[in-house]
Amino acid sequence: MDPTAAERCFNETFVAPHWLPGGEAFWYRRQMSKGKYRFIYVDVQGKSTRPAFDHDALAVALAEHVPEQTKIDPEALPFSWIELEDSHIRFRFKQQIWRFEPIKGLSKCSEAFRQGNPTLMRRQEPSAHTASSRPVMVTFINNARSHLRLSYVDHKGTVRPYDSISQGKTHFEKTYSGVCLRLEDGVSRQLRGVYRVPDKVHDTVIVDEVDVDEYLGKEGENTTGALLVDGDVAQAQEHQDDGSIAQLSEEDTSSAPHISVRDQRLWLLDEQGVESQLMEANTSEESYWNDKMIFLCPNKAFAVAWYFQQGTTTTEYWIKSYPQTQSHPKLLKGERRLAGDNPRIDQPRLFSLALKREIEVADKDLFSNHYQLSHLGWAENGSEYRFLYHGRGHKTFQILGITCAGLVRVLYEESSDTFIDIASKLYYNLLSNSNKLILASERDGYNHLYLLDLEQGKIENQITKGEWNVHMVEHIDEESNQIWVSTYGFFKHEDPYHRHLVQANLYDTECKALTEGDGTHLWSWPPGEARQYFVDSWSRVDLPPQTVVRSLDGTMQLKVEGTSTEELRQQGWTPPERFHCLGRDGETLIYGIITKPAHSNPQRRYPVLEDIYAGPQDFSTPKSFQDAVDSNCDWREEDYVIVRIDGMGTNWRSKKFHDICYQNLNDAGFPDRIIWITRAAESREWMDISRVGIIGSSAGGQYAASALLHFGHFYKVAVADSGSHDNSLAGIEWTEQWLGHPVNESYAQQSNVTHAAKLPDSAKLMLIAGGLDHSVTHFSTMRFVQQLNKANKVYELVFLPDSGHSCGRCGYGLKRAKLFLKTNL
CATH class of the missing domain: 2.60.40.780 (von Hippel-Lindau disease tumour suppressor,  beta domain)
Incomplete structure (x- = not known):
């Protein structure tokens, strides 16, 4: 394979549109060759493309204003952003805004100009x-x-x-x-x-x-x-803001009655201008958030103020061996919430403004043991205040309402024997001027959208339905009752991980795909409400990017860029091979890709090297052309057959497929992976599955080592980089999602530390860890090392004192990994 040709192809066909006002035209920078660009103008209505301006004429004109340069390359102009209007453009160069137009040429400009993305x-x-x-x-x-x-x-x-x-x-x-x-x-x-x-x-x-x-x-x-200084995470001064979001609450803060927080007390300014104290915090560990977390009901007779108690954190330490600021090592300290720590306890509290006192809320136990509470707001008629409840352990999700009398009712409830995936699938949107909420749920086995009537406390309509998943909501038009969503698996004849844009309706289950083309799609809308057209780019690991412009109903208007697979093959490029087969249950297809060595010989047999991640929050096998180019770029010149696979337990298939991971991280889809590699090798004689190695970083580092501990009959060599070998040291947001709460024996059973003695004597294991890894501390690796030592196991340890997360993927760590694999695989 010629990876250079593939990289060049992507860069030359990559389209990042910059829409013009009105959403009927845009410009983008087209790479002509490395470091060479031209600005392209796309007229959607006119269905045409052309250079955005005369690059040669501008280069000549600009050179006259740069004494130190006699010539400027028209394909290497010294700016990357333009403002295009009618027949002229504006750009910034040498601390000056310039204007260029065909007849008048180049001149300095005093008009306002905003370079870059305004966001x-x-x-x-x-x-x-x-x-x-x-x-x-x-x-x-x-x-x-x-x-x-x-x-x-x-x-x-x-x-x-x-x-x-x-x-x-x-x-x-x-x-x-x-x-x-x-x-x-x-x-x-x-x-x-x-x-x-x-x-x-x-x-x-x-x-x-x-x-x-x-x-x-x-x-x-x-x-x-x-700021980052000397590689350390420098601590900012304590900020006065207590963490509230800068947004308006549901009250008009310029008029009475007005509630505010001052000195950990809640104060009411009534309509007569008299200020009185409503409540004060009991301890220094308790407080009201701030004014932005106070919500008046529509008739301003009641208010809800959010109150919290600080949770617990665990102190973590790192040692910087060679700080630039001192001659001896430096101790770094940080705080993080780990599995078993207590999250912050939030509580919405109800107040009567007429009585100037708190209304006691009954049944607080309904939302006391929570992982997270989220504000929704008051009902339209002010009868109750609503919020979301995510139970500790992620098995329960509810929408609750507190009436003005202090009673709590359950408006919606969902439970799971395993987990409710709020890590990647939480979505809710309250429709304006209504009591209706759009909510994402896997209640039917796939992630779909539901329209809830909060007043009645029931599901009014299932908006999307089928054996596919809603990935995210793109846009909602409440006037037309239409909704646009990104999906996985919409077309049964395609790879289920391909992303497509689909239009749905709020009050039925009819859905229409707006993108077509066998591949994973990426689209770009004009800013604001101008949504007549969108840019649609799609690709596969074996198909270079194809870019078209479509109208709102999905009809193609014009083709912008695209290179065929055959054109690249003629330049010596061999694409990765897509492969799928039935997994462990004999029913579910498992998908992955196979990449041959760059200079493969059909007469040779090559060892197989699996690059694993398998974190249950997502899937990891590349699906787009660029992901495939980036994937395993460090291994292209090595003599391995590289495979990437998504086994059961990973995300964005069915709920049943995903549930395999629950309190079962050791599995990591290995039964499916072994079947997949074995089936692939049956028709590919150049795959030598008597020599199978595995590499991974972070969660992949954990699973790379786990492969030898639990599936050592198949995997022979592993490089485990920055591995989360002991998940009790991992952040609460990740670990409790997949292992649950309270911390129980499953944590130990799913830890490589517990199973260190199972490492086969014939196995070859390299562990890599960075001393300044703030994502997965090196102590996770060291605990594993300690148990390997007790069991008299042989392994290699590469410790990089002042390196961070995934340090085995670059520099010296990568060099050692390559040498280890070459020696043992």
């Missing part, structure tokens, strides 16, 4: 994730020249790096309104922007090249949070 800001603030925060799906499109570093800014302002987005890649992030995310250039660490998640269902962020100093301000300027 990005320079001010870094602590995240504000509260009970009023909504689940939001954010699509990040990296149109910059390098990969992006994605960090979470916590409620104290501490920056916590946790993911990266490859150049040209689309990344889906399930998060909550009020969360603050920081985007940095993955190479230079320059700030690309700070993003505050809005209070909406879905948002798209396109990250382009921007002049950081001009557009966002110099690094660290005007920020209230922490």
